[in-house]
Amino acid sequence: MTLSAERAPAAYETKAPLVGVGARAAIRFWPLLVPLVGLVELGAQIYDSHKAPTAQQWSDVRSLVESLRAPGSVVVIAPYWAEPMARWKFGAASMPLRDVARADATRYPKALEVSFLGKRSPELAGWSLEQEKRSGPFTLRVLANPAAPSVTYDFVDHLDATSADVLIESGADAKACTFTSPAAIEGGGLGGPPIYPASRFVCEGQPSHVSVGVTIIDDEQARPRRCIWSHPPAAGELVTRMRGVPLGAEIRGHAGMGWLIERDRTGPPFTIRVLVSGREIGRAVHVDGDFWKPFSIPLGAFARQTADVEFRVSAERGGTHVCFEADSR
Amino acid sequence: MKARAEKSYAADHLIGFLLAIGYLVILVKTAHGIGYARDEGFYFRAASAYADWFERLMTDWKAATQQAVVDGYWSNNHEHPGLVKMLFGLSWHYLHRKVPLFAEEGTSFRFGGMCFAAASLWLIHIWGARARSRSAGLVAALAFALMPRIFYHAHLDCFDVPIAFMWTFCAYAYWRSLARPGLKWAIVTGVAFGLALDTKHNSWFLPPAFVVHTLLSRGASFGRGLGRGQIRVPLSLVAMATLGPLVFFAAWPWIWFDTIDRLNGYASFHLHHDYYNIVYLGQTYWKPPMPRSYVWVMTAATVPTITLVLFVTGMASRLRAHAGRLFSKSAKRPFDPGSTDLLWAIGIGIQYAPWILSTSTPIFGGTKHWFTAYPFLCLFAGAGFEVVFERVRELLRTSRLSVLPGWALETLLGFAVLSAPLAETIHSHPWGLSNYTPLVGGAPGAASLGLNRQFWGFTTGAVTDWLNEHATLGRSVFIHDTAYDSWEMLRRDGRLAPHVQAAGPYVQGSSIALYQHEEHMETIEYQIWTVYGTASPAYVGAYDGVPIIYVYEQAPK
Numbered sequence: 022m023t024l025s026a027e028r029a030p031a032a033y034e035t036k037a038p039l040v041g042v043g044a045r046a047a048i049r050f051w052p053l054l055v056p057l058v059g060l061v062e063l064g065a066q067i068y069d070s071h072k073a074p075t076a077q078q079w080s081d082v083r084s085l086v087e088s089l090r091a092p093g094s095v096v097v098i099a100p101y102w103a104e105p106m107a108r109w110k111f112g113a114a115s116m117p118l119r120d121v122a123r124a125d126a127t128r129y130p131k132a133l134e135v136s137f138l139g140k141r142s143p144e145l146a147g148w149s150l151e152q153e154k155r156s157g158p159f160t161l162r163v164l165a166n167p168a169a170p171s172v173t174y175d176f177v178d179h180l181d182a183t184s185a186d187v188l189i190e191s192g193a194d195a196k197a198c199t200f201t202s203p204a205a206i207e208g209g210g211l212g213g214p215p216i217y218p219a220s221r222f223v224c225e226g227q228p229s230h231v232s233v234g235v236t237i238i239d240d241e242q243a244r245p246r247r248c249i250w251s252h253p254p255a256a257g258e259l260v261t262r263m264r265g266v267p268l269g270a271e272i273r274g275h276a277g278m279g280w281l282i283e284r285d286r287t288g289p290p291f292t293i294r295v296l297v298s299g300r301e302i303g304r305a306v307h308v309d310g311d312f313w314k315p316f317s318i319p320l321g322a323f324a325r326q327t328a329d330v331e332f333r334v335s336a337e338r339g340g341t342h343v344c345f346e347a348d349s350r
Numbered sequence: 351m352k353a354r355a356e357k358s359y360a361a362d363h364l365i366g367f368l369l370a371i372g373y374l375v376i377l378v379k380t381a382h383g384i385g386y387a388r389d390e391g392f393y394f395r396a397a398s399a400y401a402d403w404f405e406r407l408m409t410d411w412k413a414a415t416q417q418a419v420v421d422g423y424w425s426n427n428h429e430h431p432g433l434v435k436m437l438f439g440l441s442w443h444y445l446h447r448k449v450p451l452f453a454e455e456g457t458s459f460r461f462g463g464m465c466f467a468a469a470s471l472w473l474i475h476i477w478g479a480r481a482r483s484r485s486a487g488l489v490a491a492l493a494f495a496l497m498p499r500i501f502y503h504a505h506l507d508c509f510d511v512p513i514a515f516m517w518t519f520c521a522y523a524y525w526r527s528l529a530r531p532g533l534k535w536a537i538v539t540g541v542a543f544g545l546a547l548d549t550k551h552n553s554w555f556l557p558p559a560f561v562v563h564t565l566l567s568r569g570a571s572f573g574r575g576l577g578r579g580q581i582r583v584p585l586s587l588v589a590m591a592t593l594g595p596l597v598f599f600a601a602w603p604w605i606w607f608d609t610i611d612r613l614n615g616y617a618s619f620h621l622h623h624d625y626y627n628i629v630y631l632g633q634t635y636w637k638p639p640m641p642r643s644y645v646w647v648m649t650a651a652t653v654p655t656i657t658l659v660l661f662v663t664g665m666a667s668r669l670r671a672h673a674g675r676l677f678s679k680s681a682k683r684p685f686d687p688g689s690t691d692l693l694w695a696i697g698i699g700i701q702y703a704p705w706i707l708s709t710s711t712p713i714f715g716g717t718k719h720w721f722t723a724y725p726f727l728c729l730f731a732g733a734g735f736e737v738v739f740e741r742v743r744e745l746l747r748t749s750r751l752s753v754l755p756g757w758a759l760e761t762l763l764g765f766a767v768l769s770a771p772l773a774e775t776i777h778s779h780p781w782g783l784s785n786y787t788p789l790v791g792g793a794p795g796a797a798s799l800g801l802n803r804q805f806w807g808f809t810t811g812a813v814t815d816w817l818n819e820h821a822t823l824g825r826s827v828f829i830h831d832t833a834y835d836s837w838e839m840l841r842r843d844g845r846l847a848p849h850v851q852a853a854g855p856y857v858q859g860s861s862i863a864l865y866q867h868e869e870h871m872e873t874i875e876y877q878i879w880t881v882y883g884t885a886s887p888a889y890v891g892a893y894d895g896v897p898i899i900y901v902y903e904q905a906p907k
Contacts, residue, residue, distance in 0.1 A: 050745065052737075052741035052742045052745060053745070055659055055660065055663060055734075055738045055766075055767065056738070056762075056766030056767055058655065058656050058659050059659075059767040059768070059770050060766055060769070062655050062656050063773055065788030066770055066773050066774050066787075066788050067773070069788050069791055069793070069794065069894065070777055070793075070894045072791075072794055072894075072895070073793075073794040073894055073895025074895055075895060076890070076892060100798050102798065102896065103797075103895070103896075103897065105890050106890060106892065108887060109886060109888075109889070113884055113885070113886045116886065117885070118884060118885040121885040122879065122885065138798075206858040209856045209858065209874075209881075210877075211871060211873065211874060215873070215877060218880055236880050237876035237877075237880050238873070239872050239873045243634075243869050243870070243872040243873075245885075279873065281873050284636075
């Protein structure tokens with residue numbers, strides 16, 4: 022093949038007058054745009070590679086974060102993808118696991134938003150600005166929750182032998198599960214269940230997944246949600262009873278299976294019945310595809326009383342993954 | 351004229367050779383920084399088995415060709431053909447086991463793949479030079495070399511860059527055969543097709559591509575031939591149909607026995623491949639329908655924009671030239687028996703078609719599955735550069751800059767269009783798959799858009815220093831998405847100290863845990879939190895501020 026040898030390609034190209042003279046004059050200089058695009062891209066490459074904060078800059082802003090973060094408030098990073106840098110550099114004191122894997126932000130009275138590149142957290146939309154500071158590439162905003170609730174009790178925080186009992190009820194049979202710490206850590210893996218933690222209620226005679234303990238699942242946006250693992254048995258209900266709960270006006274919570282499990286929508290639905298002092302006050306029914314779904318149950322006459330609260334979990338066809346969290350407010 | 355042409359191509363071959371050698375040296379020198387990807391681990395194992403078989407073949411070919419022996423070595427990773435893995439294995443056998451040329455064992459396997467990448471530059475340059483001009487060939491080859499994703503994959507002992515070379519080489523041989531009807535290039539085409547079949551299944555697209563090209567470029571003469579009861583099929587297509595399968599069969603011992611069943615198994619594996627998870631614009635896809643925009647957006651987000659601009663310029667100018675000839679009776683037709691532009695366009699179109707035409711084509715693998723289109727894209731980009739150069743020279747003719755010699759202008763323009771790809775490629779190393787172009791705001795912009803940050807667990811290579819320091823004896827490491835063989839190669843290379851041990855497949859039982867971020871794998875990170883009781887990493891490997899790999903450490907009990 023001797024294309025270029027026989028005739029230079031430019032020489033045999035036809036330059037048909039496809040556009041008018043005026044237009045041609047206007048676009049006369051287009052060839053210069055091409056190298057210009059190259060140089061602009063070079064500049065943009067240099068800018069982009071430096072626009073997000075470095076590890077050192079995250080370290081540098083740590084003391085300001087600690088000084089602005091009020092006790093009981095949550096630190097939120099915008100954009101969310103940068104959160105691991107914050108967890109690394111701010112540490113568990115500012116970003117404890119409990120906050121990072123929160124059910125939602127509604128229970129916090131205040132938040133400290135650490136943002137850069139002009140990003141804002143959608144989670145905090147509508148919160149009122151109390152204070153704003155800039156430090157290097159960061160903007161730090163102290164925000165107040167306009168509808169901050171008074172949380173009287175967090176059920177996840179109290180899942181231990183001192184506050185809770187767990188049992189399996191099937192018909193007239195009831196079999197207690199034993200709080201074990203340390204239990205063998207089980208579960209996990211990609212596509213598998215979440216971790217069955219080292220401190221959990223172990224139900225003798227049941228497979229290890231039929232147990233109750235605090236774990237973390239992924240929601241439909243792959244966000245972490247700390248919750249009470251409560252896989253029901255093949256038959257009957259798995260009952261978690263919290264003793265002497267100071268109640269607010271309602272019980273609010275969320276339930277899900279974990280996105281990776283739930284996304285195929287092949288599991289059976291599950292039901293969480295909520296009982297106060299032995300009386301059912303409401304239930305949450307979860308169907309595959311509901312993902313991390315909130316529920317709210319008014320306490321009615323039980324409001325602001327102290328009473329035992331039961332979460333009774335059951336599912337058809339031998340059960341499914343169930344993880345829920347709840348508080349009273 | 352002829353003598354001058356041959357001399358010109360000899361110089362171009364020299365340029366191509368120097369490009370190839372230069373690229374090969376750069377790849378070898380930079381290989382250390384890139385950790386081993388999942389698939390590399392599987393191919394290390396297969397390649398060393400095939401190399402052992404080869405050694406046995408050399409000493410006792412009769413025994414080595416018995417089915418039990420062949421199956422013993424070649425059943426390993428038989429879902430892919432063996433040629434390229436064989437080359438990885440021979441590279442390892444001769445350049446590491448026999449002559450310790452490479453300091454790291456992993457590099458000796460990878461060297462086989464790197465040679466394909468280097469040869470690609472030579473091939474692209476010579477094709478561009480023959481079809482357009484020397485500068486077009488040079489810009490095309492460099493544009494290919496300076497695609498960050500190509501640069502990353504060019505290091506690996508995987509098939510994606512090798513098949514890009516083999517596909518292009520087969521197309522080049524076919525193109526040459528059209529210009530020089532005769533046996534030589536037809537045979538080369540047939541053999542190249544067989545070798546491409548032995549490289550990766552993208553090669554299945556070669557016959558339809560060439561048939562379509564033949565029909566479109568020679569339809570009229572076909573019609574006339576049919577009228578006379580004659581069918582003139584290019585000899586290269588005949589060679590592909592005859593020599594191709596023979597070479598394919600000969601170079602893959604696995605199909606020497608139970609051939610039909612094994613070929614069925616091979617085809618079935620790829621036609622019914624699992625859908626792996628991949629995030630795209632914030633949504634993880636794991637089953638059809640896959641988004642049709644994926645190939646467009648990912649190409650735009652990962653190929654340097656100036657390369658795409660040159661490609662569009664080149665494509666448009668060629669279209670304009672062809673359109674001009676269609677509508678102008680006086681226009682001269684160039685001598686182009688290979689219908690070059692059509693072949694290049696088909697070379698791109700047929701690679702993208704599976705994702706454009708079907709929402710069932712898997713999108714995992716990022717951009718690597720359509721790498722076979724990139725040499726053609728770059729050849730058009732080279733043509734675009736040529737057009738820009740001519741037009742700029744024309745513009746400057748009446749200015750004071752007209753004193754600028756042509757070579758100086760070409761160099762300046764070359765710098766302008768290649769500096770960004772060069773900067774992006776240098777900066778992408780060793781993170782490779784985490785790199786995105788400024789069009790989407792670089793890595794931070796891509797993270798905000800919800801584009802994939804990595805796959806294959808190769809970024810463990812970025813935390814080896816931390817592990818060597820902190821993973822003391824008795825503190826085993828959960829290695830997450832890194833394949834065990836890939837991890838072991840880091841140890842065999844000495845990149846991981848002997849005391850750094852991998853834990854089992856679950857987080858529990860480990861003291862240190864790696865998490866290579868992929869959206870659908872977040873659940874693994876949460877498992878680490880639950881077991882270790884903390885959400886605070888001990889170290890984060892970040893690229894341009896974007897967290898890529900996190901290391902967790904369990905507090906001593």
